[in-house]
Every structure is written in structure tokens, then in C-alpha cells.
Amino acid sequence: MTELNRQQDVQEAVRDAVDSGSDIYLRVKDITLKALTERRLDMENISNVADAVSKGIGEGMGSQGEYSKEAFTQAVSALDDALATAAEASKLAIQEAASKVSDYSQHDFNKAADDIQQLEELFLGTVKKIAKDSNQIIADIVNDFTTHARQSGTAVGQQASIAMDALKGLPRISKDTLISSTVAATSALAEIGSGILSGIAESLRSSQAKK
Template identity: 85%
Template sequence: MTEFNQQEDVQEAVRDAVDSGSDIYQRVKDITLKALTARQLDMDNITKVADAVAKGIGDAIGSQGGHSREAFTQAVSALDDALAKAAEASKLAIQEAASKVSDYSHYDFNKAADDIQQLETMFLDTVKKIAKDSNQIVADIVNDFTTHARQSGTAVGEQASIAMDALKDLPKFSTGTLISSAMAATSALAEIGGGILAGIAESLRSSQAKK
């Protein structure tokens, strides 16, 4: 399956979930977590998944009529919470990799931490895109949400802050501690993060099934 089709599949699944009007939050969250764990947990993959989810929300939200605001809030909150789990998994990946410091460089950890810090901005920028090419009602809903989120904070922003606080106590690595390929190290961190997120997602599914 090509990457383009994978993005289309996510977009279509989210659109169907929002269109259904039933259990929107849980369905969108499940779709997002599944898409995030399908490949490495790097910033490129996370951004593409978020974009596909947002497009799916945008495709469906205009048809929700009087329920548009509620449907939008549920769907976007699901994306927010899924990204928060991605931030948590990325933090745990860095902490796990830190125990193997000889395999990584100062740059690798800084880059991974910087990506975590950027997640909230990426999330809000992605949500704002839904307003483009939408009717005024949808645009107003999107703008109200992003304005409120910037003032009160987001789940992913909160988790990113927790992650950065935890990571500040990691040892200060020498810039001379390098491996042969920075790309290989970044990929390894993303692989670890993806595995951790998959475990978190499975735990959430098990908890949900018991309710």
C-alpha cells in the first residue's frame, strides 16, 4: 500500500467516524493511534497522520448541522489525546535510549526532545487548516477551538511539558559522543517510540474493552 493511499485510508476512516455521529471521540482516537503505530514514531509520520485526521474531520464536519460543534470537539479532542500519547511514548523512548548512551549522540537526544516540544504547535496549526475552504460556521467553530486551546492549553501541550521536565534530568551528553550515522540513530529512537506507543495503545484498548 502506498503512503498516499495510507493517508487517504486514515482520512476516509475519520470522515466515516465523524459522519456516523456515534462514539466519535473513541473511534477517532483509535484510528489515530493505529495510524501512528503503523510506522516509526518520528515527526514526519506524526505530522502526516495528524494532517490526514484533520482532513477527515474537515470533510465530515460540515454535514453535522446543529451538532457540528460537538462532533468537532470530540474528534479534535481525540486527536489531541492521541498526540499526547505519542509525546509520552517519545519521552519514554529517549529515556530508554539514554541507558545506551554510547549508541547515540547529543544531537539525537536534542532533536527528539525538540520534536516533542513542537507537537502542540503542530497540532494547533493542523487544526487551523480545517477552517480553510470550509463554510463560515465551521470556520467559526475551528477558530473558537484554537483560541480557547491556546489560552487554556491542550493535552499534547501538557504531556510535552511533563516530558521536557522529565528529560531535563538526563545526563548531559558530550557532543563528541557520536555514532556512525545520525539518521540511523534517529530511526532507532523512532522505532523504540513506535513500539512503546503500540503498547500504550493496546493497554488503552484493553481498558476500554473492560468497561
């Protein structure tokens, strides 16, 4: 399956979840986490998933009428929390990789940490796009949400902050450390993060099923 087809599948699944008006938060979060775990946990793939989810939200909003604000809030909160989980997984991946410093450089870790810091802006920027192709009512809902989120913070922003504090304790790596190519190292970190995220997602599903 091509990446475009994967994105379309995610978009359609989210649209149907929002359109149904039932269990929107849980369904959108599950769809998002599933999509993230099917790819490497790097910024390109995270961005693709977030974009597909936001498009699905926008398409599903049209049928909600007076419940549009509630449906939107549930859906974007699900995306926010899923990205926060991805930030946590990325942090754990860096910490795990730090125990194998011979395979990575300080640059690799700095790049991975920078990506975590960018996740909140990625989230808000992606959500903001929903307003562009929507009617005025939905555009106002989107704009109110993003304005409030920038002022009060987001789940992914909070998790990114926690991650950065935790990563400050990592030992600095000598510039003389022999490493593989940055591309290979970045790919390896993304693979570790994907595996960790899969474990977290499965744990969340299990705990939800017990409720």
C-alpha cells in the same frame, strides 16, 4: 501500500466516524493511534497522520448541522489526546535510549526533545487548516477552538511539558562519545518510540474493552 493510500484510508475512516455522529471521540482516537503505530514515530509521519485526521474531520463535519460544534470538539480532542500519547511514547523512547549512550549523541536527544516540543504547534496548526475549506459556521467553530486552546492549553502541550521536565534529568553526553550517524540514530529512536506507543495503545484498548 503507499503513504498516500495510507493517508487516504485514515482520512476516510475519520470522515465516516465523524459523519456517523456516534462514539466520535473513541473512534477517531483509535483510528489515530492505529495509524501512528503503523509508522515510525517521527515528526514526518506524525504530521502526515495528523493532516489526514484533520482532513477527515473537516469532511465529516458537513453532515452534523446543529451538532457540528460537539462533533468537532470530540474529534479534535481525540487527535489531541492521541498526539499526547505519542509525546509520552517519544519521551519514554529517549529515556530508554539514554541507557545506551554509546549509540547516540547529545544532538540526537536534543533533536528528539525538540520534536516533542513542536507537537502542540503541529496539532493547532493542523486543526486550523480545517477552517480553510469549510463554510463560515465550521470556520468559526475551528477558530474559536484554536483561540481557546492557545489560551488554556492542550493535552499534547501538557504532556510535552511533562516530558521536557522528565528529560531534564538525563545525564549530559560527552562530545567525545563515538556515535553512529544522526540519521540512523534518529531512525532508531523513532522505532523505539513506535514500539512503546503500540504497547500504550494496546493497553488503552484493553482497558476500554473492559468498561
